[in-house]
Amino acid sequence: MQVPLLDLKAQYRTIRQEVLAQINEVLDSQVCIGGPKVEQLEKEIAQLCGCRYAVGVSSGTDAILNSLMSLGIGPGDEVITTPFTFFATAGCIARVGAKPVFVDIDPDTFNINPALIEPAITRHTKVVMPVHLFGQMADMDPIMQIAGRASLAVIEDAAQAISATYKGRRAGSIGTCGCFSFFPSKNLGGIGDGGMVVTNDEALYQRLMILRNHGSQPKYYHKYIGGNFRLDPIQAAALLVKLPYLEKWSKARRKNAAYYTKRFEGTPVRTPVISEDCVSIFNQYVIRVPRRDELVAYLKEKQIGCEIYYPVPLHLQECFAYLGGKEGDCPEAEKAAKEVLALPIYPELTDEMKEYVVQTILAFYS
Numbered sequence: 001m002q003v004p005l006l007d008l009k010a011q012y013r014t015i016r017q018e019v020l021a022q023i024n025e026v027l028d029s030q031v032c033i034g035g036p037k038v039e040q041l042e043k044e045i046a047q048l049c050g051c052r053y054a055v056g057v058s059s060g061t062d063a064i065l066n067s068l069m070s071l072g073i074g075p076g077d078e079v080i081t082t083p084f085t086f087f088a089t090a091g092c093i094a095r096v097g098a099k100p101v102f103v104d105i106d107p108d109t110f111n112i113n114p115a116l117i118e119p120a121i122t123r124h125t126k127v128v129m130p131v132h133l134f135g136q137m138a139d140m141d142p143i144m145q146i147a148g149r150a151s152l153a154v155i156e157d158a159a160q161a162i163s164a165t166y167k168g169r170r171a172g173s174i175g176t177c178g179c180f181s182f183f184p185s186k187n188l189g190g191i192g193d194g195g196m197v198v199t200n201d202e203a204l205y206q207r208l209m210i211l212r213n214h215g216s217q218p219k220y221y222h223k224y225i226g227g228n229f230r231l232d233p234i235q236a237a238a239l240l241v242k243l244p245y246l247e248k249w250s251k252a253r254r255k256n257a258a259y260y261t262k263r264f265e266g267t268p269v270r271t272p273v274i275s276e277d278c279v280s281i282f283n284q285y286v287i288r289v290p291r292r293d294e295l296v297a298y299l300k301e302k303q304i305g306c307e308i309y310y311p312v313p314l315h316l317q318e319c320f321a322y323l324g325g326k327e328g329d330c331p332e333a334e335k336a337a338k339e340v341l342a343l344p345i346y347p348e349l350t351d352e353m354k355e356y357v358v359q360t361i362l363a364f365y366s
């Protein structure tokens with residue numbers, strides 16, 4: 001049997017006619033930039049998150065970049081974040097000229113450890129950027145308290161967690177703003193790149209809208225230096241088809257996760273820990289295992305897709321060497337990087353596929 005890490009074709013087969021019809025509408029209208037599809041998607045995502053505003057952007061990366069730019073973050077500023085995340089989180093901080101400050105993770109949830117944030121705050125700190133990794137939200141209450149005391153903005157990198165909740169509140173709706181990605185492998189994935197920023201702050205919303213389009217307002221008058229961070233209406237059209245299925249798909253992922261977790265009980269496989277405050281959307285199902293790299297080779301041989309998210313914590317990346325990070329700075333992130341492995345969790349997995357994954361892993365350890 002073959003079990004890919006993700007099978008986008010399996011999902012597309014179920015919505016093909018709807019997607020084609022929506023895309024045709026865009027093509028027939030020849031509204032090729034912005035327009036009603038983008039506005040409709042913004043409205044629906046704002047509603048989903050319980051936020052007043054949403055701004056469609058060109059990618060999750062540009063959602064973060066635009067957020068930092070709109071908050072006026074730049075040279076001399078520091079942004080506290082996690083080293084155990086996709087590169088874009090910290091890449092954007094560096095791209096606006098600010099300094100990423102990495103604090104270690106909670107080994108159970110892989111998310112930033114709130115207890116380590118306060119000691120990392122200096123008079124240069126402007127923002128805390130928690131990441132809701134693998135679909136589970138970070139522990140937002142203490143993060144918001146610490147940020148509030150120090151008057152820091154909070155940017156939620158919710159690229160992997162759209163519609164996930166923390167104490168009943170949606171990802172992206174708790175901080176100053178929240179950033180989503182519609183990269184095809186995310187729970188709500190487009191047919192190319194796309195992203196969104198949500199916020200309840202009207203002034204920030206205005207800045208996000210202006211900077212998305214070269215800082216132009218009115219047209220050809222540039223008060224700020226922005227970029228081209230616009231969301232493509234063809235992406236918006238495809239996403240409008242997929243959005244009504246998001247809850248169903250996330251439920252199916254949770255069901256798959258529950259299956260794995262039950263089957264791995266009492267084995268060397270450490271299964272994901274989901275806080276009782278959180279409902280995860282399981283963008284990834286990430287286990288911790290001994291002899292991880294040997295297991296990866298074994299699974300490849302058995303035609304089971306898997307991936308290491310993430311093999312190198314960001315404080316040890318070559319491009320951040322100038323920050324002076326070294327082995328031992330974030331021991332939990334470093335340990336996680338050596339033990340984690342993401343298994344297939346996508347909604348269309350069959351019972352046979354899941355059982356094959358379980359049996360193969362158990363065979364490796366027996």
Ligand SMILES: *Cc1c(COP(=O)(O)O)cnc(C)c1O
Pocket residue numbers: 059060061062085086088089131157159160180181182183193194195
């Ligand atoms: C996917 C992702 C991003 C970047 O999103 P793109 O749409 O690929 O630019 C940022 N942060 C995290 C945590 C992500 O998983």
